[in-house]
Amino acid sequence: MLYREAGQYKTSYQRDQAIFPIAQDRWVVWTFVAVAFLVVPFFVNDYWTNAVLLPLLIYGLAALGLNILVGYCGQISLGTGGFMAVGAYASYKLMTSFPEMNMILVVLLSGGITAAVGSLFGLPSLRIKGFYLAVATLAAQFFLVWLFNKVGWFYNYSMTGQITAPDREMFGFLLTGPSALPWVKYLFCLTILAVFALIAKNLVRGRLGRNWMAIRDMDIAAELIGVRPLLTKLSAFAVSSFYIGMAGSLLFSVYLGAVEVGEVFGINVSFLVLFMVIIGGLGSIVGSFMGAAFLVLLPIFLKNFMVDGFGMMPVTAKHVEILLMGLLIIFFLIVEPHGLARLWQITKEKLRMWPFPY
Amino acid sequence: MSAFVDPARMAGHSGMEKGEVLLRVDNVSLAFGGVKAITNISFDIVKGEVRAIIGPNGAGKTSMLNVINGFYHPQEGTITWRGKVRRKMKPYEAASNGIARTFQNVALFKGMTTLDNIMTGRGLKMKSNFIWQCLHWGPALKEEIEHRRKVEEIIDFLEIQAIRKTPVGRLPYGLQKRVELARALAMEPELLLLDEPMAGMNLEEKEDMSRFILDVNQQFGTTIALIEHDMGVVMDLSDRVVVLDYGRKIADGPPDEVQASQDVIDAYLGVPHEH
Numbered sequence: 001m002l003y004r005e006a007g008q009y010k011t012s013y014q015r016d017q018a019i020f021p022i023a024q025d026r027w028v029v030w031t032f033v034a035v036a037f038l039v040v041p042f043f044v045n046d047y048w049t050n051a052v053l054l055p056l057l058i059y060g061l062a063a064l065g066l067n068i069l070v071g072y073c074g075q076i077s078l079g080t081g082g083f084m085a086v087g088a089y090a091s092y093k094l095m096t097s098f099p100e101m102n103m104i105l106v107v108l109l110s111g112g113i114t115a116a117v118g119s120l121f122g123l124p125s126l127r128i129k130g131f132y133l134a135v136a137t138l139a140a141q142f143f144l145v146w147l148f149n150k151v152g153w154f155y156n157y158s159m160t161g162q163i164t165a166p167d168r169e170m171f172g173f174l175l176t177g178p179s180a181l182p183w184v185k186y187l188f189c190l191t192i193l194a195v196f197a198l199i200a201k202n203l204v205r206g207r208l209g210r211n212w213m214a215i216r217d218m219d220i221a222a223e224l225i226g227v228r229p230l231l232t233k234l235s236a237f238a239v240s241s242f243y244i245g246m247a248g249s250l251l252f253s254v255y256l257g258a259v260e261v262g263e264v265f266g267i268n269v270s271f272l273v274l275f276m277v278i279i280g281g282l283g284s285i286v287g288s289f290m291g292a293a294f295l296v297l298l299p300i301f302l303k304n305f306m307v308d309g310f311g312m313m314p315v316t317a318k319h320v321e322i323l324l325m326g327l328l329i330i331f332f333l334i335v336e337p338h339g340l341a342r343l344w345q346i347t348k349e350k351l352r353m354w355p356f357p358y
Numbered sequence: 359m360s361a362f363v364d365p366a367r368m369a370g371h372s373g374m375e376k377g378e379v380l381l382r383v384d385n386v387s388l389a390f391g392g393v394k395a396i397t398n399i400s401f402d403i404v405k406g407e408v409r410a411i412i413g414p415n416g417a418g419k420t421s422m423l424n425v426i427n428g429f430y431h432p433q434e435g436t437i438t439w440r441g442k443v444r445r446k447m448k449p450y451e452a453a454s455n456g457i458a459r460t461f462q463n464v465a466l467f468k469g470m471t472t473l474d475n476i477m478t479g480r481g482l483k484m485k486s487n488f489i490w491q492c493l494h495w496g497p498a499l500k501e502e503i504e505h506r507r508k509v510e511e512i513i514d515f516l517e518i519q520a521i522r523k524t525p526v527g528r529l530p531y532g533l534q535k536r537v538e539l540a541r542a543l544a545m546e547p548e549l550l551l552l553d554e555p556m557a558g559m560n561l562e563e564k565e566d567m568s569r570f571i572l573d574v575n576q577q578f579g580t581t582i583a584l585i586e587h588d589m590g591v592v593m594d595l596s597d598r599v600v601v602l603d604y605g606r607k608i609a610d611g612p613p614d615e616v617q618a619s620q621d622v623i624d625a626y627l628g629v630p631h632e633h
């Protein structure tokens with residue numbers, strides 16, 4: 001089918017403002033969603049869920065959240081790992097204090113708690129920008145990890161200092177704990193991601209999203225047309241942290257089941273998610289997923305390719321991976337700050353012209 | 359266009375009559391450390407007029423606008439807005455009080471399209487809450503469409519239909535200035551501050567821009583304060599002119615009178631004078 005918009009007239013502003021104004025895009029997206037919800041669950045097994053699907057969905061959610069802050073509102077954050085930890089520990093406390101609580105509510109409340117914490121650490125953003133803000137959020141990262149290690153209340157004074165997710169069901173199917181079913185975990189995360197991706201898209205195409213971008217692009221002018229800087233930045237911190245908190249909650253309760261804070265939510269995670277956003281595309285929802293997919297799949301691909309295919313040492317493969325990641329970051333920062341999403345868009349524009357480029 | 363004009367419907371408008379004093383500054387002084395940008399300046403702007411502010415480079419014109427919309431706070435003097443002495447005010451408060459502004463150096467939101475830039479200008483008039491915005495439905499959707507319609511009227515008025523979906527960073531300078539005017543108009547301000555709206559434009563673009571400014575003033579009844587270096591433009595557009603030099607006011611009156619004033623001629627010829 002040819003990819004173009006000829007003959008598709010938009011007869012109302014509503015249709016012109018639709019998420020996917022071009023019919024072909026709509027079909028692709030609906031097919032994708034339908035396959036993800038209706039086909040994939042029948043084929044998932046433990047390996048696929050744990051190695052690929054869950055990390056993809058959960059890091060996709062985290063990248064989406066960070067992109068709202070960094071890509072849309074122009075505020076930098078290196079505290080992602082710490083905020084994910086807040087989500088995880090909030091879930092743990094909720095699950096152990098209220099065993100009857102529905103898991104959806106647990107995840108949402110964990111997001112809410114993280115949003116509050118995130119806004120608190122977002123307060124300095126009114127006064128400081130760029131590098132200094134990065135340092136302030138880095139402090140948040142270290143402080144939060146330290147806090148969850150130090151204060152026994154957060155891990156219910158367990159001997160190991162770890163937190164472990166108890167068994168919880170969703171619609172009668174086991175969702176958390178060691179014997180949870182792969183397809184239940186997958187569908188749970190997928191549903192949350194799909195719903196919140198839609199909400200993110202709605203936010204960024206509405207008033208709040210425009211205000212975020214206005215602050216990002218020219219904060220002085222934004223203020224002079226009536227955008228309140230503190231409120232706008234804090235809302236970005238809150239919404240962003242909400243998503244990141246949910247991601248932390250899912251990572252702990254559904255994916256890993258047991259967590260040691262320093263290992264799982266360290267500074268590495270902050271950078272990993274930031275790289276996802278940069279490689280995928282700053283200020284793009286689809287880009288967040290592309291970035292997450294890329295960085296989740298790259299190591300798996302490299303491992304299969306280099307270690308299993310060419311008999312390379314796993315350590316060497318790991319080094320190649322880090323090297324490649326560094327090169328990619330440099331490439332995207334310098335050549336294409338809008339990331340994979342932009343490359344994809346360019347391809348589509350070319351396709352729209354094809355076969356007559358002029 | 360006329361559906362868009364009805365000033366009584368414009369939120370944040372005082373309903374003042376033409377000719378009443380809309381804004382008055384009294385004995386305002388502003389200094390940055392040791393640099394005196396404005397020294398003891400008083401003048402007024404009446405409802406419905408085009409008020410030009412002119413003067414050589416560094417005279418303090420931009421600083422004056424920054425004082426009016428709350429970006430700088432003068433060390434001395436008072437500002438009276440719609441008959442009430444104004445307390446110290448943040449720029450976004452000035453905006454919600456009906457003061458809009460364009461910049462000497464274009465200050466658009468570079469990553470956004472023309473449409474989104476102008477839509478942002480309507481933010482103050484949009485009321486739907488966060489939850490509805492998350493859903494992009496109900497009141498939020500209704501509001502988006504309603505304001506999109508207004509924005510389209512402004513786009514038609516300024517003849518920028520073709521660049522609606524273009525990211526403004528890609529536009530030539532002249533068009534960027536026009537989009538900036540559109541964004542300010544989207545606020546439906548009672549007082550519009552224009553800082554050198556024609557700087558760097560060619561003759562044709564200047565003529566277009568002059569026509570738009572006059573149309574805004576006459577059709578919408580918007581009061582305009584205009585900084586401009588091109589004397590021809592100032593003479594054509596403005597009702598009254600205030601002249602600044604080295605932060606002081608040296609003349610105030612109708613354009614032809616001001617142009618004939620010896621002080622003004624000296625200032626523009628750069629005749630040295632004692633401070």
Ligand SMILES: Nc1ncnc2c1ncn2[C@@H]1O[C@H](COP(=O)(O)OP(=O)(O)OP(=O)(O)O)[C@@H](O)[C@H]1O
Pocket residue numbers: 390393394395413414415416417418419420421422462
């Ligand atoms: N933020 C600031 N900090 C320090 N000095 C400033 C600042 N803003 C303006 N000034 C000084 O105040 C004086 C008046 O500047 P202003 O920009 O108001 O002049 P202007 O009349 O707009 O000039 P131009 O025609 O070049 O735009 C200048 O001497 C300028 O250097």
Ligand SMILES: [Mg+2]
Pocket residue numbers: 419420421462553
């Ligand atoms: Mg100036």
